[in-house]
Amino acid sequence: MMEVVAIPPFERFYLQYRDEVLGYLRRLLGQRAEDAWQETFLRALRAYPRLEHGRHLRAWVFTIATNVAMDELRPRARDTVSQATNGDGAVAELERDAFRELEHLTGDLPPTERAAVVLRYGYDLPYAAIGAALGSSEDAARAAASSGVRRLRRSFDRHT
Amino acid sequence: MTVTPEIDARFRAAALSEGLVDVRYDVVDSPIGDLLVAETARGLCRISFRPDGEDESLARTFGVRVLRTPLDDVRRELDEYFGQKRTAFDLPIDLRVAPFHETVLRELAHVPYGRTETYGGLARKVGRPNAARAVGTVMHSNPIPIVLPCHRVIGANGSLTGYGGGLHVKRRLLELEGALLPS
Numbered sequence: 001m002m003e004v005v006a007i008p009p010f011e012r013f014y015l016q017y018r019d020e021v022l023g024y025l026r027r028l029l030g031q032r033a034e035d036a037w038q039e040t041f042l043r044a045l046r047a048y049p050r051l052e053h054g055r056h057l058r059a060w061v062f063t064i065a066t067n068v069a070m071d072e073l074r075p076r077a078r079d080t081v082s083q084a085t086n087g088d089g090a091v092a093e094l095e096r097d098a099f100r101e102l103e104h105l106t107g108d109l110p111p112t113e114r115a116a117v118v119l120r121y122g123y124d125l126p127y128a129a130i131g132a133a134l135g136s137s138e139d140a141a142r143a144a145a146s147s148g149v150r151r152l153r154r155s156f157d158r159h160t
Numbered sequence: 161m162t163v164t165p166e167i168d169a170r171f172r173a174a175a176l177s178e179g180l181v182d183v184r185y186d187v188v189d190s191p192i193g194d195l196l197v198a199e200t201a202r203g204l205c206r207i208s209f210r211p212d213g214e215d216e217s218l219a220r221t222f223g224v225r226v227l228r229t230p231l232d233d234v235r236r237e238l239d240e241y242f243g244q245k246r247t248a249f250d251l252p253i254d255l256r257v258a259p260f261h262e263t264v265l266r267e268l269a270h271v272p273y274g275r276t277e278t279y280g281g282l283a284r285k286v287g288r289p290n291a292a293r294a295v296g297t298v299m300h301s302n303p304i305p306i307v308l309p310c311h312r313v314i315g316a317n318g319s320l321t322g323y324g325g326g327l328h329v330k331r332r333l334l335e336l337e338g339a340l341l342p343s
Contacts, residue, residue, distance in 0.1 A: 009215040009226035023161030
């Protein structure tokens with residue numbers, strides 16, 4: 001039987017994740033992050049009594065934050081989707097250090113790829129959790145991240 | 161990335177105004193040390209002499225949506241009490257205790273400022289003259305001390321007996337109210 005992890009009082013959950021989630025939303029949304037951050041924790045608070053255990057709370061709150069950010073980004077993302085093309089073959093995994101150098105370029109990525117790249121390389125979430133956050137499969141999350149990385153590479157090459 | 165006090169306060173206020181909070185609490189300073197005070201939509205539900213970890217207990221009794229927010233009315237009435245400008249509290253109360261406890265605590269609320277009552281006396285008032293020991297148990301687990309004045313209940317021989325916040329606190333409160341001469 002799986003060990004039951006108690007759900008902490010909301011205040012503790014909030015104090016533990018509020019800064020990290022704000023940082024994540026700033027990466028995705030820039031100056032619009034504050035409203036999305038508040039909406040994220042209000043949604044978390046609404047859903048909190050329905051949680052069945054206290055496991056995976058970090059992935060859970062990132063899922064909510066991603067949903068809120070997607071709602072923000074999607075309407076203005078239509079233009080960029082048509083630019084999506086398949087990359088040019090195998091690209092090695094982007095290293096964490098490389099991500100730090102490239103992070104400022106993620107703003108040009110389509111929202112799903114941006115979220116996948118930032119969650120994977122900026123927050124080290126596993127693809128299963130990213131898939132859950134994006135409402136897609138683990139494989140789709142991996143594909144979105146790698147497509148995002150390819151796009152970042154091209155963008156990086158253009159900038160240098 | 162650090163959340164600023166402004167957006168933190170804005171979130172807490174939004175959570176309250178949307179009715180998403182089961183129980184809110186604050187920590188207020190007082191002459192007898194920091195007190196955790198907590199309130200539900202129905203009223204004041206907890207005063208604790210030991211703020212650390214009390215949020216877990218609040219979550220078990222009132223629900224997991226526990227949030228820290230300013231409780232200005234409670235703070236003001238307590239300040240007035242400790243400043244000897246208030247002898248009775250006007251705060252609504254949310255008591256979630258067993259029926260016998262509730263009967264005893266509601267009777268306790270009628271023991272006036274500056275007076276004392278004995279455990280046996282309180283037992284007689286609730287129609288259970290032999291239940292002095294059980295009344296002591298109720299006092300010991302009083303969720304809202306100070307406002308429900310269990311510090312006013314003492315032994316038949318005049319000894320202070322015991323207190324959740326420590327006997328020195330019980331003595332201090334009775335001295336504040338003029339029920340005991342300062343030692």
